[in-house]
Amino acid sequence: MLSRVVRTVSKRVCAPNGFSQLRCLSGVPPPLLFDYETIKANLKEADAIESVEAAFGMLSQGKVDVPIPMHIGIDESDAAGPGDCHIKGGYVYGTTTWTVKLANVSFYKNLEKGLPPGSGVFIVCNAVNGAPLGIFQENRYLTDLRTGAAGAISVKNFVAKEHTKVAFIGAGVIAQAMARASSCVHKFTEGFAYGLDTAQTEGFVSEMSSELGFPFKVCETAEEAVRSADVIFTQTTGAAPVLQLDWLKPHATIIASGSDQPTKNEIPSDVMKKSKMICDLVRQCSKVGELRTAIKEGVMTEDDVFAEIGDVVLGNKPG
Known part of the structure; x- marks a missing residue:
């Protein structure tokens, strides 16, 4: 790239x-x-x-x-x-x-x-x-472009066209990159955002609503945002899980990008176990973030990963 x-x-x-x-x-x-x-x-x-x-x-x-x-x-x-x-x-x-x-x-x-x-x-x-x-x-501009592009590719390959409601947990620069890039490949109709910094979240909602051409809403809780959405982007500090299994729609797609160190974890292990997991590189994800945690807790193994993103891009596995 x-x-x-x-x-x-x-x-x-x-x-x-x-x-x-x-x-x-x-x-x-x-x-x-x-x-x-x-x-x-x-x-x-x-x-x-x-x-x-x-x-x-x-x-x-x-x-x-x-x-x-x-x-x-x-x-x-x-x-x-x-x-x-x-x-x-x-x-x-x-x-x-x-x-x-x-x-x-x-x-x-x-x-x-x-x-x-x-x-x-x-x-x-x-x-x-x-x-x-x-x-x-x-x-970090190229980093943000790359991260946003990875999110867009996930939406392009894993999200059905009829799933048009999107949520963002965390409303910083990565959320902006994800929103802009994913809107290049998918037609969303509603956006929802939750972040700990209210002013930042309000700014994100205002800017994305104006720029992307569909309405965004500031949510009072992460639960409200997740329950409203078909597609959930998480881009937080990864200090603790940001959603729960019973908040998710059965068809929901989660695109998690915040866990960039071994001990960080945005997605709880019961969600990991229930999901069809697709990651960028298994050998790295098994050492960093959610997959590492799920393996450590005995909930998953590397063999439970359905595919790498490249497998789907190449048509070797379904999205």
Whole structure:
């Protein structure tokens, strides 16, 4: 996905042949630096969906080297932290580039200073000589596009056309990315949102109602939002489960994205056991988040996972 996305940026911003025009007498050209505003001006939600869908297919075919993510915990002090650094990367076998992402998140004391709580960069490297080609100071924008695209692909492949009511538990930037991207592939008619930050949730509802062309409602509880919806997006801090089994419609689809560390868990194990589970990569999900918890509690095993997203994208398993 990143190879295609970064080439799109490079073509739109500078060289018609992307990175190929860079030359340096030392033999190793310096990497291009793409700032946040340039990236944001040249890439939108729809740009990422096709690339991410193709990447899921290649992942399930074993065509991608994706190591287990690395996490670094940053101690809290009077002025900073606590924070997390997530380092992820990937390489599609036979391609000319590989990418590493460094994402810094949960620096919530930044808000007191008028700064965002997260930041990040992508480094795209030459797969022939290992040299860095480009540094993308994306400050989580590309991350959010990718996450939103993954949600859209899930909606496209797992949600019936007649299921048109959508809920968001958590109303931050990831919820916005999910709402925008999924609306590119599915016609929703009603939206519901619940978040702990009332002002943020009200802002989300107002912005999405105006932008996406269907009404959103602020819900007083997570239960109200979940009971109202056919499709539920969860994108919280993952500190505790955010829904219950008896709130869900029998046909409900849950798209959970908040559990990005081993101990985080948005979805309770009884819901996991009852569901047809489809995940992006079983070997990672079994070590991080809901599946890990369900396995630890003896409720599920890896064999209980119905499919990986790529299996459905490729048509090897039904959605």
